[in-house]
Every structure is written in C-alpha cells, then in structure tokens.
Amino acid sequence: MKKEAMLSIALVSVILGFMLAVQFKTTSANPNNLSAMRAQDLTLQLDKVTKERDALADEVASLRDKLSQASKHDQAMQVISQELKTANILAGLEPVKGPGVIVTLTDSSQPLVPSDNPNLYLVHDQDLLTVVNELRSGGAEAIAINEQRLVSNSEIRCAGTTILVNTTKIAPPFVIKAIGDPSVLESSLRIKGGYLETLENWGVKCQVKKVDSIEIPEYKGTLRFEFAVPNTNEKAE
Amino acid sequence: MWLLVLFCLLLGIFIGLEMPVFIPFLLAKYMSIAILAALDSVFGGIRAYMEDVFDTVVFISGFFVNILLAAGLAYLGDRLGVELYLAAVVAFGVRIFQNLAIIRRYLLKKW
Incomplete structure (x- = not known):
C-alpha cells in the first residue's frame, strides 16, 4: 500500500x-508575458513579411532573367517595343498627327424668338455624339473634342449646363479634331440632309476646315479595367 | 523513499527541457494554472500519504481532473470576460500553503 x-x-x-x-x-x-499577444502578433507579421520579401526577391530574380534574355535578343525587343507603340497609338495613349478636319460648333447667336425653346439653339451632347458618329463612319482614326481624346471608353454626356468628355467639363465653342481622309470626312458631315445641315437650320454655327496636319493629344486619364479580365478559354486570334 | 519522488521530479524536468516541446504563448497562462493544480495535487497526495489516508485512485484521478478543470475554468473565464483564473490561483495557492504547513508539522513530529 x-x-x-x-x-x-x-x-x-x-x-x-x-x-x-x-x-x-x-x-x-x-x-515579458504581458505582451504575449502582441509578440505573437508581431511574429505572425514578421513571418508574413518575410514570405512576401522572399516572393518579391524571387520575382526580381525572374525579371532580371527575363531582362537579360530580352537584351540578348535585341531584335525581338525592338519588335516588341514597336508593337507596344502601335498598341498605344491604337488605344489613344500616344499623341498623333496627320491630315484631317477641324469642326467647330458654336451656340446659335440668332435672336431668341420668345415662343421658341432656347434649348434648340444650343449645342447639346447629342449633337456632339452624332457629329463624332459621322466622323467615325467617315473613317476618322483619331478624334478629340476640345483637346479631349476620344478613346474606347470615353463618354460624351450632358451634365447640367456643361458637357462632360472623359469626365472633363468642356464648353462652347466645341472644336472637334479628327484625323482621316479630309475630303471624305468633310463630305460625310456636309452631305445633303446630313446632320450639320440640321444644326445650321437652328442657327448653330458650324465650320468644317480641311487641314493638312493637325495634332491630337493623347488620352490623359487612366485606362483601368476593374471587372473585365482576359477570357483565357477562348484565345484571341 | 522521498529521494525517489525528488528524482522523478528532476527526471521530468530533464525530459521537459530536452524534448522540443513548446506551447504557444497564448496557452502559457492556462498551462501555469494547470501547473498550480498539479502542484496542489502532489502536495495533497504527500499529505494524505503522511496521514495514512492515501488512495491511489483518488490521487491519480484528482491530479488529472484538477489540471483539466483548472485550465478549462481559466479558459471559460477568458471567454466570459471574467478573470476566473485569479480565483483558481487564490484557491490553489491557499491549498498548497495549507498542505505544506501540515506536511511540515508531520515532519517536525517525526523527527
């Protein structure tokens, strides 16, 4: 026992x-037992940051590899940068110049008839849209309204008393520059029964000028897709 | 005889120091309560041994159940936002000192 x-x-x-x-x-x-929780917190953070650093270092290494390989193939590099430049021009991220037309639209200066709606004498977003549409169908390659380059996601929208293009307020006179075949562009606007004729009926001053060389600035906003991602299932041709 | 107990205690400490066992910092608090419970059980066992009322089943079950209950209560206290582990510390502390006092008296009576 x-x-x-x-x-x-x-x-x-x-x-x-x-x-x-x-x-x-x-x-x-x-x-220091009192800060045990904090110590663990810091340990976790340290662990995370260390992992992140390691991943970044790996990335640096792989990028350097790619860079050295790319500089080895200088020609390939040139081709790629050429392609990049072309893509930027197509996307409207590079200033361009060339022959084209300058369309100037100014609000009507006709004396208001009291019974008429004053809105009919002003240039509206719809008018700009239609003119731009006509220019596009006439083969315009680059278009800017008051130095705002129109790109794939540009908007032309009425906002109170002003018009927004690329979320920038613009005011009359509206100067639309378009690069393309000048005579084709002009005739697409000046065609009988075309839109400019309608505008001029309301007294809106329209002026179309053919020029040998106009400069169109690049799109100054940011092009960023939040929702659209490349569809990897169907390879683009 | 008592040398065996002392030797086993040292053996346990040695094993603990040598083995790569670590407990997370968050659980260290509960571990300290469990150790208090274990100490209380061991001193209680020694006291019972001296009083000749030692029961192995009571001692062993008391040891493990006390450890788990103490740690569990401390954990529950943390969940409830009550510093329940303080109660455990006080209760076990008082009992440990009582047991030690009784053991001391027995030892004094013996010699």
Whole structure:
C-alpha cells in the first residue's frame, strides 16, 4: 500500500516536472508575458513579411532573367517595343498627327424668338455624339473634342449646363479634331440632309476646315479595367 | 523513499527541457494554472500519504481532473470576460500553503 502510493506520487511528479520545464522554457523564451499577444502578433507579421520579401526577391530574380534574355535578343525587343507603340497609338495613349478636319460648333447667336425653346439653339451632347458618329463612319482614326481624346471608353454626356468628355467639363465653342481622309470626312458631315445641315437650320454655327496636319493629344486619364479580365478559354486570334 | 519522488521530479524536468516541446504563448497562462493544480495535487497526495489516508485512485484521478478543470475554468473565464483564473490561483495557492504547513508539522513530529 505504502509502496503503491509512493510510486503513484513519483509518477505524477514526473508529469509535474515535465510541465514545469515546458512552462519554464516558454516563459523564458518570452520574458515579458504581458505582451504575449502582441509578440505573437508581431511574429505572425514578421513571418508574413518575410514570405512576401522572399516572393518579391524571387520575382526580381525572374525579371532580371527575363531582362537579360530580352537584351540578348535585341531584335525581338525592338519588335516588341514597336508593337507596344502601335498598341498605344491604337488605344489613344500616344499623341498623333496627320491630315484631317477641324469642326467647330458654336451656340446659335440668332435672336431668341420668345415662343421658341432656347434649348434648340444650343449645342447639346447629342449633337456632339452624332457629329463624332459621322466622323467615325467617315473613317476618322483619331478624334478629340476640345483637346479631349476620344478613346474606347470615353463618354460624351450632358451634365447640367456643361458637357462632360472623359469626365472633363468642356464648353462652347466645341472644336472637334479628327484625323482621316479630309475630303471624305468633310463630305460625310456636309452631305445633303446630313446632320450639320440640321444644326445650321437652328442657327448653330458650324465650320468644317480641311487641314493638312493637325495634332491630337493623347488620352490623359487612366485606362483601368476593374471587372473585365482576359477570357483565357477562348484565345484571341 | 522521498529521494525517489525528488528524482522523478528532476527526471521530468530533464525530459521537459530536452524534448522540443513548446506551447504557444497564448496557452502559457492556462498551462501555469494547470501547473498550480498539479502542484496542489502532489502536495495533497504527500499529505494524505503522511496521514495514512492515501488512495491511489483518488490521487491519480484528482491530479488529472484538477489540471483539466483548472485550465478549462481559466479558459471559460477568458471567454466570459471574467478573470476566473485569479480565483483558481487564490484557491490553489491557499491549498498548497495549507498542505505544506501540515506536511511540515508531520515532519517536525517525526523527527
């Protein structure tokens, strides 16, 4: 009986000693117990940041690899930068110049007839849209309204008393520059029964000028897609 | 006889120090409560041994159940937002000192 009791106490002592040692190790490894939570937090953060750094270092290495490979194939590089330039021009991110037309639309200066709606004498967003549409169908390659380059996601929208293009307010006179075949562009606007004729009926001053060289600035906003991602299932041709 | 207990305690400490066992910092608090419970059980066992009322089943079960209950109560207290582990510290502390006092008296009576 006595022996058994002694043995069980001894056995329990082993466990107690083990627990004591583990606890001692834990507390001595972490001297200020009060900030134990914070220490763990920091440990986690350190771990995360370290992983991030490693990943970034890997990326740097792989990019350097690519760079050295690219500079080895100088010709390929040139082709790629050429392609990039072309893509930028097509996207409207590069200033361009060339022959084309300058269309100027100014609000009517006719004396208002009291019974008429004054809105009919003003240039509206719809008018600009239609003119731009005509220019596009006439083969215009680059269009800018009051130095605002029209790109694939540009809007022309009425906002109170002003018109927004590329979320920038523009005011009359509206100067629409378009690069393309000048005579085709002019005739697409000046065609009998065309839109400019309708506008001029309301007294809106329209002027179409053919020029040998006009400069059109680049799109100054940011082109960023938040929702659209490349569809990798169907490869673009 | 008592040398065996002391030896086993040192053996346990040695094993604990040598083995690569670590507990997370967050659980260190519960571990300390569990150690208090274990200490209380061991001193209680020694006292019972001296009083000749030692029961192995009561001792062993008391040891493990006390450890788990103490840690569990401390955890529950943390969940509830009550510093329940303080109650455990006080209760076990008082009992440990009582047991130690009784053991000391027995030892003094013996010699």
